[in-house]
Amino acid sequence: MLVPEPPLEDWFAGLDAQMQRSPAYFAGKPVVADLTALAAVPELVAGLMEALAARGIRLVGIEGVEPNAAGVALPPLLAGGRTVAEGIAASEPEAPPPQEPASLLLDQPVRSGQSVVFPGGDVTVVGSVGSGAEVVAGGSIHVYGALRGRAVAGMAGNASARIFCRRLEAELLAIDGLYRTADDIAPALRGKPAQAWLDGEQMIVAGLD
Amino acid sequence: MAKVLVVTSGKGGVGKTTSTAALGAALAQSGRNVVVIDFDVGLRNLDLLMGTERRVVFDLVNVIQGEARLPQALIRDKRVDTLHMLPASQTKDKDALTPEGVARVIGELKERFDWVICDSPAGIEKGAMLAMYHADAAVVVTNPEVSSVRDSDRIIGMLDSRTARAERGERVEKHLLLTRYHPARALRGDMLKVEDVLEILSIPLLGIIPESEAVLAASNVGTPVTLHAPDSPPGRAYFDAVKRLQGEAVPMAVPEEKRGLMSKLFGRRVA
Numbered sequence: 475m476l477v478p479e480p481p482l483e484d485w486f487a488g489l490d491a492q493m494q495r496s497p498a499y500f501a502g503k504p505v506v507a508d509l510t511a512l513a514a515v516p517e518l519v520a521g522l523m524e525a526l527a528a529r530g531i532r533l534v535g536i537e538g539v540e541p542n543a544a545g546v547a548l549p550p551l552l553a554g555g556r557t558v559a560e561g562i563a564a565s566e567p568e569a570p571p572p573q574e575p576a577s578l579l580l581d582q583p584v585r586s587g588q589s590v591v592f593p594g595g596d597v598t599v600v601g602s603v604g605s606g607a608e609v610v611a612g613g614s615i616h617v618y619g620a621l622r623g624r625a626v627a628g629m630a631g632n633a634s635a636r637i638f639c640r641r642l643e644a645e646l647l648a649i650d651g652l653y654r655t656a657d658d659i660a661p662a663l664r665g666k667p668a669q670a671w672l673d674g675e676q677m678i679v680a681g682l683d
Numbered sequence: 684m685a686k687v688l689v690v691t692s693g694k695g696g697v698g699k700t701t702s703t704a705a706l707g708a709a710l711a712q713s714g715r716n717v718v719v720i721d722f723d724v725g726l727r728n729l730d731l732l733m734g735t736e737r738r739v740v741f742d743l744v745n746v747i748q749g750e751a752r753l754p755q756a757l758i759r760d761k762r763v764d765t766l767h768m769l770p771a772s773q774t775k776d777k778d779a780l781t782p783e784g785v786a787r788v789i790g791e792l793k794e795r796f797d798w799v800i801c802d803s804p805a806g807i808e809k810g811a812m813l814a815m816y817h818a819d820a821a822v823v824v825t826n827p828e829v830s831s832v833r834d835s836d837r838i839i840g841m842l843d844s845r846t847a848r849a850e851r852g853e854r855v856e857k858h859l860l861l862t863r864y865h866p867a868r869a870l871r872g873d874m875l876k877v878e879d880v881l882e883i884l885s886i887p888l889l890g891i892i893p894e895s896e897a898v899l900a901a902s903n904v905g906t907p908v909t910l911h912a913p914d915s916p917p918g919r920a921y922f923d924a925v926k927r928l929q930g931e932a933v934p935m936a937v938p939e940e941k942r943g944l945m946s947k948l949f950g951r952r953v954a
Contacts, residue, residue, distance in 0.1 A: 586836035587841075588840050604883070
């Protein structure tokens with residue numbers, strides 16, 4: 475979690491220094507920015523995205539600003555992201571930090587209206603995904619509960635991504651751009667454990683028994 | 684230490700104001716100092732249900748805007764000494780609420796009362812967000828039908844992210860209050876069953892309030908149902924809910940369809 479504060483030039487100077495000490499620190503990691511300190515100065519928010527992208531930092535979500543003020547180009551608002559302790563980079567100046575597995579684990583249900591976006595890999599939800607919620611992953615999606623909302627897997631062009639769930643009640647399934655709505659999913663599979671994957675240009679949805 | 688409780692739902696018309704009045708009155712009767720606040724600026728109803736609509740001089744917005752002091756706006760209930768209410772404005776709208784103003788009012792109320800119960804408006808806009816922001820605990824009022832359940836799920840997501848407690852990394856205690864429960868409809872499958880709602884919302888069940896004419900009768904005479912008809916099925920259910928709110932373990936009574944002798948003997952007509 476990044477917490478930019480004005481004056482932004484000073485904050486970026488600090489960020490650059492940290493990245494010089496640990497160049498791989500942000501590599502492949504999903505980053506959430508807490509923009510509450512910038513909420514009063516919306517012009518700064520627009521420039522922030524470009525400045526972060528130029529440094530190879532990929533924002534997957536933002537907190538603390540109204541969606542309208544944030545602007546269309548910004549990623550969806552997340553809530554409840556955990557702060558990455560910024561002291562970690564300082565304590566290991568020479569060795570690059572150990573590569574963390576690219577997967578996101580959520581051990582709470584995803585509530586209606588919440589949007590989880592994780593381009594860096596798989597997303598696992600220990601709980602249900604509510605109707606009107608969405609999970610978007612670069613890799614596969616695993617739901618140990620009922621999938622009632624949308625699941626969008628393989629978002630960055632990964633055609634081998636799959637979607638798994640314990641109870642299929644999804645509103646929409648999509649893998650690498652190919653999607654299927656609830657209407658087009660076999661009624662016999664509704665409420666059952668299921669998985670979905672791509673076979674060429676076709677999406678196969680089958681029971682998991 | 685005072686506890687701030689928000690009664691919220693997302694969906695409109697499910698029983699938030701009815702429940703705020705009922706729970707507030709029951710808590711006050713058990714000896715606690717309770718204040719119920721109407722956050723539905725512009726569409727106020729709590730004053731009607733509490734029977735205070737003819738005694739409103741100043742309201743929440745007047746206090747926030749510094750036009751009145753809190754004691755001038757608080758209305759003491761005539762039936763229960765330890766129960767007060769703070770009405771909303773009817774002439775303004777929710778833009779008159781400010782985060783700082785609400786914080787100040789809640790802070791002042793926490794010093795005088797044991798329970799501060801905030802009756803949230805429907806929706807997820809400013810009024811609802813300000814009503815829930817300072818909550819230590821939440822009662823999520825839900826009818827056992829699909830749109831109410833989905834809206835409650837949304838509200839639960841907001842309780843976990845848009846409250847002061849969530850911002851500090853703490854949790855808001857969430858309780859599910861299932862209202863307007865109709866056993867025959869649940870049996871027929873026209874309404875969701877209790878287990879279905881619990882499975883979708885995954886928060887602890889505070890109580891099941893059955894659909895009952897006693898609720899309408901009470902609101903027509905401007906009295907919380909727990910004062911007007913304490914022995915009616917909804918009355919008893921609200922009293923049980925209040926015990927559970929205070930930590931007591933009370934076995935959950937699921938309302939059942941009452942069938943008279945005639946309908947048991949001549950259940951269904953066959954051709």
